[in-house]
Amino acid sequence: MIRIPLATLTLALAVGGCAGANPPSTQTPPPARVEASPQPASFVAWRESFRPKAMAAGISPAVFDAAFAGVGVNADVVRLDGKQAEFTKPIWEYLDSAASPARIETGQAQRAALKPKLDAIEARYGVDSQVLLAVWGMESNFGKNRGTIPVIESLATLAYDGRRKSFAEEQLIGALRILQSGDVDPAHMTGSWAGAMGHTQFIPTSYLSYAVDFGGDGHRDVWSDDPTDALASTANYLARSGWTHGQPWGMEVRVPAGFNYGSADASNMRPTADWTARGVTRLDGGRLPEHGPMAIIAPAGARGPAFAVYHNFAVIKKYNNATSYAMGVGHLGDRIMGAGPFQGAWPRGDRELSRSEKIELQEKLMARGYATGEADGVIGPDTTTAIRAFQKSVGMVPDGYASAELLQRLR
Numbered sequence: 001m002i003r004i005p006l007a008t009l010t011l012a013l014a015v016g017g018c019a020g021a022n023p024p025s026t027q028t029p030p031p032a033r034v035e036a037s038p039q040p041a042s043f044v045a046w047r048e049s050f051r052p053k054a055m056a057a058g059i060s061p062a063v064f065d066a067a068f069a070g071v072g073v074n075a076d077v078v079r080l081d082g083k084q085a086e087f088t089k090p091i092w093e094y095l096d097s098a099a100s101p102a103r104i105e106t107g108q109a110q111r112a113a114l115k116p117k118l119d120a121i122e123a124r125y126g127v128d129s130q131v132l133l134a135v136w137g138m139e140s141n142f143g144k145n146r147g148t149i150p151v152i153e154s155l156a157t158l159a160y161d162g163r164r165k166s167f168a169e170e171q172l173i174g175a176l177r178i179l180q181s182g183d184v185d186p187a188h189m190t191g192s193w194a195g196a197m198g199h200t201q202f203i204p205t206s207y208l209s210y211a212v213d214f215g216g217d218g219h220r221d222v223w224s225d226d227p228t229d230a231l232a233s234t235a236n237y238l239a240r241s242g243w244t245h246g247q248p249w250g251m252e253v254r255v256p257a258g259f260n261y262g263s264a265d266a267s268n269m270r271p272t273a274d275w276t277a278r279g280v281t282r283l284d285g286g287r288l289p290e291h292g293p294m295a296i297i298a299p300a301g302a303r304g305p306a307f308a309v310y311h312n313f314a315v316i317k318k319y320n321n322a323t324s325y326a327m328g329v330g331h332l333g334d335r336i337m338g339a340g341p342f343q344g345a346w347p348r349g350d351r352e353l354s355r356s357e358k359i360e361l362q363e364k365l366m367a368r369g370y371a372t373g374e375a376d377g378v379i380g381p382d383t384t385t386a387i388r389a390f391q392k393s394v395g396m397v398p399d400g401y402a403s404a405e406l407l408q409r410l411r
Helices: 041-056 061-067 075-082 091-098 101-113 115-125 129-140 151-161 165-181 204-210 228-240 272-277 311-319 323-336 355-367 381-393 404-410
Strands: 250-254 295-297 306-309
Touching: 041 061, 041 151, 041 165, 061 165, 075 151, 091 323, 101 115, 101 129, 101 323, 115 129, 115 228, 129 228, 129 311, 129 323, 151 165, 165 204, 204 228, 228 311, 311 323, 355 381, 355 404, 381 404
Parallel strands: none
Antiparallel strands: 250 306, 295 306
16 A cells, blocks of 8 residues: 555545546446435534535535535444554564465466556556566455445545544545546545555555556546556556666575674665675675665564665655565565575564564663654664664664564563
8 A cells, every 4th residue: 555654554545427437347336335324413514624625625516525425434444443453463474475375376377467568567667567566466465455445435434533634634635636537436436444545555645646547548547457557557656756677676685694783774775895895695695786775674683584675675665664565565576576485584483572562662662761752562763773772782682673582671
């Protein structure tokens, strides 16, 4: 999903009748809506207070009224927005799922089936087709999970009763602009509970900025069974984010004994020759290839594999600002093209800290004078820096890895 950032995603996008646009013929009509229950007076009041904001943003009254016909509070959206997972997968399980055998097989089949279109998209935008396939696979399992919730309803619910109301209102106005443009009608404008749409899960503002009509039918159609416009739109997004054609996202590497894990950070981009001088090699011991500046990351700490990451890794993170997501996209794309699995051993005996344990870790670091930012259970750059400083102070390898052993030391 294109996120700002979620993801970020990386947390991580005309009413058809009014604008004269018909639903794309490749779409299957959605099931008929059940007659909406009477809505709370507070939701009606919110809708009426939001209406002039939409008018001020250039949305016509007819478009607004048609978009909101039958729209109310969606209980599933409220539940999902309020649900924060206590437990998450460790990165090795995430990557196992990202590049599962079934997903690799499907990606290879789609590469063969869509080759002329993928070649044309790659030629126009300069974005390697395997990364488009990988984003598609990660975001919607190659179109199987595009989302079925009406986008206006999901975003209206989040704007009325969500954790990020101003963001939801911004996306809702974006969604209304999409309807007003005539690219889709309200019935076919469906997506995830968070309002992400189509094969590659664009949020409305990203759709407005990057969606393209590659098929030439007059509609920027990311919702239909045909993924062409969605894949081209994703290529446009990545191209405008700075994608370098032919450059890898990264590669697994070997680091020497005694390697300074304090230097292993995606922001620490250095010339290849610098890392070579520090003893970093290909897995087979060979010299590192030259693909421009690179950084070394060790997402599972000193006990897991290490990777060189290049400029395109940062570009993928603009789509979803999470290391695990960017690695998943890069690795799945490589596997679709025939590469093998990662070779290094992950610390599979370790368990992932729960969200409450991560909050405790951040609180204990702050209590010792290490700045982590907000104690929110998200291990971001500030928390990683704080972990490294604490690890160094107690004689641990300063790899920034939030482990159960680390938490125990803090206790």
